[in-house]
Amino acid sequence: MAEQERGLSRALSAPVRAVSQILRPTTNPPSSPTPNGPGLVDFALYVDGVRQEGEWTFKEAHEAAQRQGKAFVWIGLHEPTPDEFADIAEAFDLHELAVEDAVKSFQRPKLEQYEDMTFAVVRTARYMPHDELTETSEVIETGAVMLFIGEHFVITVRHGAAVRLKPVREELESRRELLAQGPWAVFHAVVDRVVDVYLDVSAAVETDLDELEASVFSRDRKSNIQEIYQLKRELVEFKRAVFPLQRPLQVLVSGQISSLPKEPRRYIRDVNDHLQRVVEQIAAYDDLINSVLQARLAQVTVDQNNDMRKIAAWAAIAAVPTAIAGIYGMNFDVMPELKWKFGYPFILTLIVVACAGLYRFFRRSGWL
Known part of the structure; x- marks a missing residue:
């Protein structure tokens, strides 16, 4: 009887040991040291939405994820060098x-499908606070996030400081049911955070535009064309980050990527609505700033015309004493009133x- 109980115990404990060996990193010395470096921000293995404890090499973590049904590796990098990425x-x-492409700083937003991997590029943006808009103000700072999405891994490569991904990871780790959906859940969370920041930037730019429009049409007219053009350039930079992202999201929403599960696609559709x-x-904003620029150029033209009219009017007034003084400065012997006692006072009175x-x-005609 005791022998039968021991056999049953060994039979029940065998699956537990098998699962434990899959989830726990190997106790043997790893083939390469635990990955680290200035470009590595975070690195973890997730099983069914739960972060697994332990130290792993990249290869060991990937192999452990492949042995599980709902497991994947998430590696976060910040401006890695080619050697760090090798x-x-x-x-x-x-x-x-x-x-x-991932090692380079700036890429156009795109979505590329390889054999068993999807590569996505998303441009990030953030608003740079400033006391007042000048001709050299940096209004919008842009960066990029590249994502490698496989069946059991997702690698995020961030360039710039426009959007940080640590809060995204923390939020996902607190929502186990969402993180359990796999690498595409990470993609959705990252793009969702980027688009949310887009909305914040858009609201801040709207405030700048309102202030600029008010200053252009105010009586003081403190704004100049350089300031308007600087804001337009920053808006173009923002536009280059946002507009090209429409096509990659539309490809995902339309179901052209077979590796994208149905549930994450619904979330991405919501992100696409926010992007639109x-x-x-x-x-x-682009139309408005063009109108403001045209209005300011028209004001400059009107001001220049007013200045020219004032100059012409004062020139006409100055021509009277100039002409009279020029005539009497010709030193002719026979001229009217040369010998007249009141000739000099008369000429001065005539000039005045x-x-x-x-x-x-x-x-009265509005020239002065």
């Missing part, structure tokens, strides 16, 4: 073209009266 590329068999709102806002009459005429 081990990751080898461990996850990443395509060399995608690796080359930002696109519409930017288009409206003529100038005053011209001044009154130009004032």
